Amino acid sequence: MSTTTTTARPAPTGLLTATLHSTRAELMRLRAWPAVWITLGAWLALSLMFGYLFTYLSYTSGDPGFADEGTTQAEQLARMLPDAVPDVFLQGMPMFGGALMMVLGALVAGNGYGWGTWKTLFSQGVRRGPAVIGSVTALTVIVVGTLVVTLGFDLGISLVITASESQDVVMPSFGSVAEAFGAGFLVLEMWAVLGFALGTVARGPALSVGLGLVWALVVENLLRGVGQLLGWVENLTEVLPGTSAGSLIGSIVGVESGDGTPGVLDTVPADRAAITVAVYIVLAMLLSLALVRRRDVT
Amino acid sequence: MDQNLDPVVTTEALTKRYGDRLAVDGVSMTVQRGEVYGFLGPNGAGKTTTLRMMLGLIRPTSGSATILGRPSDKPHGSTSVGALIEGPGFYPYLSGRGNLRVLARQRGFDETEVERVLERVDLVDRGEDRFKGYSLGMKQRLGVAAALMGNPELIILDEPTNGLDPAGMADMRALIVELARGGQTVLLSSHLLAEVQEICHRVGVINGGRLLRESTVADLRGGISLRVRATPEADALAVAMRLAGDDGVRRTDDGALLLSLSPDRAPDVVRALVTAGADVHEITAAERSLEEVFFEMTSSTTTAKEHVS
Incomplete structure (x- = not known):
């Protein structure tokens, strides 16, 4: 085996090329990681279960379902038809969709510290900036893939139901699908990148996932409760990630009076919610980037 | 070493302080092109911390390090350094080969490079096994394989024989000698003196964060x-x-x-x-064996007692 060093070496790669390399490498290793498939599988299963299965069971049994109290059979059927796909697609995102994406983001960023894989990368001269951006990009690709697959499943199932119930096929308008896809992307991407930032801050997935979930599932709900009593807390909740994401989804699927889908809100107007969510995405990326570039990796 | 004026690594008063503990205290060392440099010291002497600073993994409190002409806090992003620092860090759910493929993609190498280095460390047969199931020695060899990817000019190995059995150690030593023969520079840290004595051209002895001496093995042993x-x-x-x-x-x-x-x-x-x-x-x-010299240097109090006066 030759060990000569006279072979021509590639010049140091440009930032864009390096980022592309990192993205491809991250996708390669994430694709082979069971934890990723488990998280995404959980999302798909929950989404279909709450989106279609329970509604369908309650529809066929003729009893009002637990989540559909006071709805007629016709309304239940209408909810499962293709026309309603954008709403069904979105409704699980503010709560468990976001939580699962946060878990994913924290796993992608955090596990590398315990395993020493970031150390391995950086000690071979892989630059930190491109490596982090590549990792976030790979995460984004996974988020988009998840959205596409979910939308496909939702459409497929609703078409099957349409056929089995001999209904006319009324497809959702392209505009409403695009709008739902965009909003869904913003919300899931925000939670995923927030999870990535938390995993980076904590240098591990456990603490970051734990704290992140408590925040997303408990604290923000509590704060919204307190906000009804204290004006300044209410102002604060309006810029929090969960409230903004919930409001963005709520503006599209509509918020029922009383107990609607958990996490789906109408606290903030849609455009403001979308901007807040986008700002969180950018901030979380910048925070991760700044932290990794400056810190000691051991 | 007839190219002694071509340093690959230089550090100047490299210092790292954790709280009130000085982990590395003003280490100035030089590694010349083409040599096998042994970085010698007991556990906790500051070897790994020094290597980490060289590679830009951690920031020095003061002082500086230059690798292949570039300051180490400005990562080179090139392919000229390979390193294994304090144990191999790989994805446990991927195979050994899978891990190297991911690294090859990160660094823009061809997949053939993966096979070449696997062969180099004798892991071809176990390449498809998951990293999780590897023995300590196999993990270590995979770490060395990663450091060899892309035929880097400088290879930094932190205790590469850790966890290897005697045969594995001998193979590793042979590999390092072969690398140097091929013109690559190897910086090797070790607490195994016999190992360093056998394969290194020059050594730096570090203890308590201070570089005690830097010289050829022959000089150190004092004839x-x-x-x-x-x-x-x-x-x-x-x-x-x-x-x-x-x-x-x-x-x-x-x-x-x-x-x-x-x-x-x-x-x-x-x-x-x-x-x-x-x-x-x-x-x-x-x-005198390096071991004797080493203990003399690293435990100055006992040395005084041993001198017959």
């Missing part, structure tokens, strides 16, 4: 001396000190005397001992 065992010891000692001078005699742990005299003075020594009425049990030319 050949005479080893004498004679009774009664007191008489032997008196004769030895008369011939070699007060500072030229050391007493070893097993009761022998080490005289800093050239071996061709042996007959003189024997004659003098016999004349003084001492019985000579053993006289031989002895070269």
